[in-house]
Amino acid sequence: MESRLLRVDLTTGECSVEVVPHAMFERWIGGSGINNWIMWEHFLTHDINCDPRGPDNIFVFGVGPLAGTGSGSGIKGRITFKSPCYGIFGDSAAGGKFPYMVRFAGFDYIAITGKAPRPVYLYLCDGEVEIRDAAHLWGKNTAEAHGALRQELGDYPSAAHTLTIGQAGEHQVGIAAVVSDASRIHARGGGGCVLGSKNLKAIAVQGSGGIRVDNPRGLLAWSRDFRQKIDQNEAIYGFKRRGTLGAVEMYQHIGSHFWRNNQGNMFRGEEVRSDNWVKKYHKYSEVCSADCYIACDGRYKIDGTESEKAKKYVGETFRRPEYLTTGSAAGALDLRDWAEVAHWGKVTNDYAIDNQDLSCSISFMMELEQRGLLSARDKGELFGRDQSLEWGNMEDVEALMHNIVHRENRFGDFFNDGPYWGALRYSEFKGENFMKYAIYGKGGASFTEEMRPFPTWMNNMAVASRGADHLKGIGLVEKFQRRDLSMKYFGRPEAADLTTPLLKGACTAVVENQVALLNSYGVCLFHWMLDPGGFTPEEYYGRAFAEITGIDRTPEELMRDGERICNLEKAFNSRLGLRREHDTVCERWMHEPCPEGMYPGKVASDMFETVLDEYYDWRGWDRKTGLQTASRLASLGLQDVAEVLAAEGALAPG
Amino acid sequence: MSHTPQIEMVTGAIWYAAGSEIPDVEQKLYALSNQCTDCNICEVACSLVHSPDGMVNPLLARLHVDHSPQVGRKIVHPFAFVADICHHCGNPPPCAEVCPVDAFYYDPATNVAIIAQDKCIQCMECVPGCPFDVVFVAPDGELLKCDLCGGEPACVEACATRPEMSNAGKQYVRAPVLFHTDTAGYREVLQGKPEARDEVGMMQAMLKAGTVSSAA
Secondary structure, three states: OOOEEEEEEEOOEEEEEEEOHHHHHHHHOOHHHHHHHHHHHHHHHOOOOOOOOOOOOOEEEEEOOOOOOOOOEOOOOEEEEEOOOOOEEEEEEEEEHHHHHHHHOOOOOOEEEEOOOOOOEEEEEOOOEEEEOOOOOOOOHHHHHHHHHHHHHOOOOOOOOEEEEEEEHHHHOOOOOOOOOOOEEOOOOOHHHHHHHHEEEEEEEOOOEEEOOHHHHHHHHHHHHHHHHHHHHOOOOOHHHHHHHHHHHHHHHHHOOEEEOOOOOOOOOOHHHHHOHHHHHEOOOOEEOOEEEOOOOOOEEEOOOOOOOHHOOOOOOOOOOHHHHHHHHHHOOOOOOHHHHHHHHHHHHHEEEEEHHHHHHHHHHHHHHOOOOOOOHHHHHOOOOOOOOOOOOOHHHHHHHHHHOOOOOOOHHHHHHHHHHHHHHHHHHOOOOOOOOEEEEOOEEOOOOOOOOOOOHHHHHHHHHOOOOOOOOOHOOOOOOOHHHHHHOOOHHHHHHOOOOOOHHHHHHHHHHHHHHHHOOOOOHHHHOOOOOOOOOHHHHHHHHHHHOOOOOOHHHHHHHHHHHHHHHHHHHHHOOOOHHHHHHHHHHHHOOOOOOOOOOOHHHHHHHHHHHHHHHHHEEEEOOOOOOOOHHHHHHOOHHHHHHOOOOOOOOO | OOOOOOOOOEEEEEEEEEEOOOOOOOOEEOOOOOOOOOOOOHHHHHHHHHOOOOOHHHHOOOOOEEEEOOOOOOOOOOOOEEEOOOOOOOOOOOOHHHOOOEEEEOOOOOOOEEOOOOOOOOOHHHHHOOOOOOOOEOOOEEEEEOOHHHHHOHHHHHHOOOOOHHHOOOOOOOOEEEEOHHHHHHHHHHOOOOOOOOOOOOOHHHHHHHOOOOOO
């Protein structure tokens, strides 16, 4: 396996290239695993409690070994950093062509530290690196910056692909995102803020190199098998047509949306309740990431005839909204027109800001207004004007979004780190507790979905290393009530049963390990979710990993690799002082009964602590403190990590 | 117009004169515009199949995905992606006709013209010689032309919208982008009307397929 790591110190302008040793792949698989280790090593020599917006923070970009090799399982680039908004471990993934082109330009990993004295962008081409002036790009949104770079760099030796930040990143808004090729967004955790604080506007790559595969015949045979499995899977055809939008109807049915700051869990707008968006707006062919068989993405164009509100956006064209774009717009903010939902997706992408954090912040304010908790004076203090805060009013939404993106007034300043910190700051400012209207888990903004009836999902929200997150330990077994999978993983059916806390924490632990593996392979989670390989990445993808890298592992060994990766993320957070009390969720989820849908009356506190205990038990962590134990870390070959934790008092006693 | 000298091509033992009884290549690759999803798997698969040492590199592929297909100087469609592939012209193919060293030969298995790399002097005459711009130059100067992989093209097999994925009669119908040989069969797929069914969402499809057993 040939792989290179580029280190860039923006303060001095020094760039160095290292070969990633084979042993690194044996220990950390690749992708997010290696990213995590690069960051861990960085913070052994730098203060881990540093300001995430300071020059000491590190920004790592990495691509896993399976990405772009024709395995057909999608491709994901991963960024890893200390999160500026939540102050804990932060990472985020996105697909597209950028990660693919980074590999052809001769690098698999890029680690950026320091701070450039003026706005710059990083240019990589066939093993060469250059730090270039970006004064002409500063102030541009992601689409404009991408277009300008494409024009500037031309088509030789290949088309240019870019990773850019928008205005939110430039203003160091904590929840700012990084956008790849102007359309695919690394949203979670505030990577854009880290880049903005380093004065790095963009990374642009062009490449004509290749990726060497250990056993090409074996890989071709594997991908043939993968294709046949996909061809036989009917679920994939629906997914090809709608992507994650297919979830809209299903979630409406079971009451799993997030309506008006989770005061409800069903969409009210007639139009947005079904996925007829596809029929109305989808006008172009499906588009997909490089090296992907599914093509769940598409393009829309608004011609103004779709609805009354669509007239405002005539000619607008962009990627079609994903489920969470819809969940945040049609749910959290109660926008009821597809044109507005699509437009919301486009603006957040252009500004490069996480629409989950953003929508939860705005819906928090709207709920205060709805409850009559905002006087004219309060609004004056927050916005410097008499701001209308009406559910479903796109003008109000855009005004508040603009405030946060540009950190214009007190509201923009308070909420630039998402709803949890925003609500906390506002409560402190007013001397009154408004925390019960903020929806969060572990300090991170909620994903705009109803979680209360689903104990595994609630557990995911509480324990995910990057703060409230459903992608680290997807609770599919439970939400789709997959008894077969429960039997497969545990030999018992309880993990698929919503009425008992049994095996819920265990399910989080097992799926987290699997997802850590997939993220480290550099492939897309959707292929795995649609089941061509039987929900066992360690067996199925493990074979492709062996053909590409020559590292042949048993499924048990690979699951331990996944567990090792999860434990390193945990250790990072433990060093930052996170303990059991931080693995929690917001008051509304904990104590307010689920209002409607298929499972009314459920509250998280019913099962929360039991599930959390079980999760710690399966992880081999201490129940009382939530900390890792030396023995479990040693069994994973992480003695060095245990030593660091012990020295800082972040290891469980005994 | 000056006289074009006749070029003889060889399939090992048998020599053909241009215009003689070699039929036009029956087995061809076809691509449909505006169906391509830009996944690049055809390029990746092509480069992997043709690389002796397992190198994946789209620039070594014998077909390319055109990101902004143009008619004249006008971009026809901002989000269309079209696979540029060899049309396997009849005898003699224009690329072979301009070759000064007769480096092209017919593969007896498929009747398609192939470049003999040991004969090729990399003069690149065939690049403008091709009326469809589908003879490519690798970064190291090697001339790349589609050889149909000896009859079973890897690109067709790997295409994300391959015929199997057109899924006729099922709930989701999409025409294949890349297809090979027998056009009649595909014409049927293309012209046939999809079986009328209600469109169902992802989860419903999963429920129906029995891959999930939700309370919904």
